[in-house]
Each structure stands twice: as C-alpha cells, then as structure tokens.
Amino acid sequence: MALTTYRECSGAEKRAALRVFWTRRPDPSAKVNDAAREYAPYAFVLVGVVVLELSVIAVELVARATTGAWAAAAAAVLAWWGLSWTVTCRRLVARAGRDGRASDPDQR
Numbered sequence: 471m472a473l474t475t476y477r478e479c480s481g482a483e484k485r486a487a488l489r490v491f492w493t494r495r496p497d498p499s500a501k502v503n504d505a506a507r508e509y510a511p512y513a514f515v516l517v518g519v520v521v522l523e524l525s526v527i528a529v530e531l532v533a534r535a536t537t538g539a540w541a542a543a544a545a546a547v548l549a550w551w552g553l554s555w556t557v558t559c560r561r562l563v564a565r566a567g568r569d570g571r572a573s574d575p576d577q578r
Contacts, residue, residue: 473512476505494562503566510560517556521549 476487479501487505490497491513497503528546531539 473505473508475501476508479505491559491563494559496566503563506563510563514553514556514560517549517553521546521553524549 476484479487483502486497486502487509490502490506491509524546528542531542
C-alpha cells in the first residue's frame with residue numbers, strides 16, 4: 471500500500487491524520503481518515519522494529535547482568551506496550567473505514 475493520500479496532504483492534514491490514528495478519533499475530513507488508514511501499516515512496522523531492537527538490547531544487558539539492565543528491560547516493556555497500542559489503533563481505524571464511519575467524528 472502506497473502513502474498516496476498521506477503524501478498529498480498538507481502539513482496540518484498530516485498532523486491530523488497522525489492524530490486520527492493514535493487517538494482513534496475520526497476526523498470530519500474523509501481525506502484525513504484515508505491518510506490515517508494508509509499510515510497504519512507503516513506505523514506498525516516502524517514500532518515493531520523499535521520493539522525488536524530494544525528487546526535485543528534488553529536481553530543482552532540482562533544476560534551480562536549490567537547495572538543498566540533494569541532500564542533496558544523497562545524500555546522493552548514500554549516498547550511492547552507501544553506495539554500493542556499500535557495494533558489496537560490500526561484495527562480500530564481500519565474497522566471505522568470498513569463501517570463507513572470515517573467521516574463521522576461522533577462515532578468511535
């Protein structure tokens with residue numbers, strides 16, 4: 471999936487698309503909602519890469535029993551939570567688009 475709609479958006483519309491995705495609140499503009507749906511897979515992949523990197527670092531630091539291991543483990547846990555939030559947002563934005571609620575800001 472290409473980011474054609476997202477790339478056509480102005481800076482304010484791109485910020486609105488990110489807000490729609492991360493807060494799960496539809497925007498009155500169908501263009502912004504479509505851009506948020508296009509952004510969803512990319513957000514998942516990017517957050518997933520960060521989670522994998524932090525998990526590898528945390529495992530390595532815990533295995534070496536360094537003093538910063540607790541911080542790395544906490545960062546990894548926070549990253550896993552962020553990944554689960556990304557999945558939740560992705561599903562809800564996709565469901566809103568399938569149900570035709572993308573242009574109705576009162577429905578969540």
